Amino acid sequence: MTTSKFFGARPRAVLASLGASGLLLAAATTPASAAGGVPLTPTQLFDGYRHCSTDASRPSYRWTGEGLVVEGIPGITDTTGNPLVGVRYQVWPVADPTQITTVTRDRVAPGFEAPATLPASALADGQTYAWQAQTVVGTAVSDWTAPCYVTADRTRPANAPTVTSPNYPPDGWNKGGEPVEFTLGSGGVEDVEGFEFSWQQDLPVIGTNIGDHGIPQPVDPYADTRYFQRADALGGSATLRLVPPTGSGPMTLWVRSLDRAHTGSAITSYRFYVSSTAPTVTPAVPQPEFGEPTTFTFRPDPELQAKSPVVGYSVRTMGVQDDKPFEVAAGADGTATVDLAVDGADGGNLQVTSRSANGWVSDAAWWSIGYDTTPTVSSDSYPENGSGGGAGVPGTFTFAPKVKDVVSYTYTFNDGTPEVTVPADTDHTAGIDWTPASDGWYDLTVHATTRSGVQLAPYDYFFTVD
Structure with missing residues (x-):
């Protein structure tokens, strides 16, 4: 598991610091269980959460406006009993090695990074510093690490690019x-x-x-x-x-x-x-029939094709059989064809973008068509938007499709009864007999379903029972 540190972040550590020349803090307090272990020189040195530089001629550059986080992994030869150790860090200006600032990190686990913060007051903008670390166990200390070199940088670029x-x-x-x-x-x-x-x-x-x-x-x-x-x-x-x-x-x-x-x-x-560099989308017939497979041709923008050949198209559909995005490879002239059947209840559309050999992706071309897929409803006894019959007087209602391949109709009266589904006859029509229990206003809602399972748009047939 990993976490992230962003530049300017600093760890929550208990620190002590001293800016006097050549002085060190007292050794870190360490439990007796560590007394028998020999401290090992820290490894894995970082400053500002980045690798430190041990090359004096190529110091790293770090933002030091809030100090500088330095860290290393302390070690001990005897880890029996889960001992805790301390880590001491020193920093000094390369131009004046006598000006030493020391910070310590107490009671840390060997084998884990022990971050501490060198104070901003000890790091002048533009100056190069050296820092090093050692492990502290009671009164025993390890060798110092090789110095790391860093230049303090508190000045952002003065001008925008x-x-x-x-x-x-x-x-x-x-x-x-x-x-x-x-x-x-x-x-x-x-x-x-x-x-x-x-x-x-x-x-x-x-x-x-x-x-x-x-x-x-x-x-x-x-x-x-x-x-x-x-x-x-x-x-x-x-x-x-x-x-x-x-x-x-x-x-x-x-x-x-x-x-x-x-x-x-x-x-x-x-x-x-x-x-715009959008392609063109052209069906084989200007107005494809509902549910009828139709060949669509995609052609690239001519200027786009001249700059870099179109190698393929990305297609998104709505209201098309098996709606899902797909890719179509283009021929040498940049064109491509695909067979699609539009069978959405209200029609459908295609969204097509071209992709050139140089990586250019065009804006989208749109093609769409609308269909009226509501059924027609008729009745001699109870005419639409009219009145007739009466309470207890039976009536027949006939449902007919406006599109092909309808296999059933589903209806309800006034949304007050469960929906009822009836199969269509061989001519794709259906008829129902219905007797009203009372007079008044009625709403017959009907929708058709195709053989492929598409539920078509509903139609509301209003009438009044005398």
Whole structure:
């Protein structure tokens, strides 16, 4: 099981700190059960939940506005009785090794990360520091770890990045069909290491998962090329080729620059416009009959096809047999065909997008048709919207379909009796005999059902019993 730490987070730890030159705090109080064990030098060193740098010429850069979380795993040779130990951390400016600040973490379990926070007051912005750790068991201490080197960074990039595009200028409408080329600039900030971008204004949060034994699991954010791009040099620029999230309309890319501590600049945006590249959807007949299989042809936008061949189509249906999204491969000319039967109670529609070889996904083309699938209802004794018969006078009602393949009818009077289903005759009609118990106004509601089990639209037949 893992948790996540985000930059700026700090653990809940009992800490003591001292900023005097060359002074150390008293050894951590440790239970007697640990007295027989020999302390081992801490391992798995991290600062700011990222790997520390042991190369003095290449210090890591960390945000230190609220101090700096440092951590390592303490060890002891004898773990009988679940002993607790302490960890001592020292930090000093590389330019003045005599100015040592020490913090301790008391009563921690060996084998688990023991985080502590170096105070912000001991870390001047822009200065490089070394820090190290040792395990404390009673009056015994381990060797110090090799120093880790870190540069304190409390200054976010002063300027927002610049964003330009040579093939999708911000003014006017642009014909889609090819990825958008963006050039991201540092805005003159020399400390910019890279950029974070998204089609959503809320940019992703950079964080670190915490794994077993409390060990951070940092990853390079620039490995996720969906949202991050490293600059070609410190303070340099980056080039992107992105396919917009939707096929047409106004588009906005949101961008901020990141310094070496992964602190973000102000966000800038680039807005541009893309005209439609939707395919065409054409049935073999202009008005397909209800439930009748019909061949549909999908054709690509000509300009889109010229830029990059369409290789397939994504289809979403409603009111079509076996409704579900599906894919159709395109031929060499970018066209594709599919046989579909529209049998929705009120009709149906298709939503079709094309996919080009270069990854471009068009906006959707829509095709739809409406059907009146209500049955016709007639009666000589009790005419529709009229009056007749009387209490105890039997009447016959005839149901007839408006579409093919009806196998039954379901009806109820005034929604006051259970629904009754009657089978259709060979001509797909049905008749019922009914005798009213009293006079007054009545509503006969009827719907038909097809052989494939589709329940069609209901019809309300109003009449009055004399």
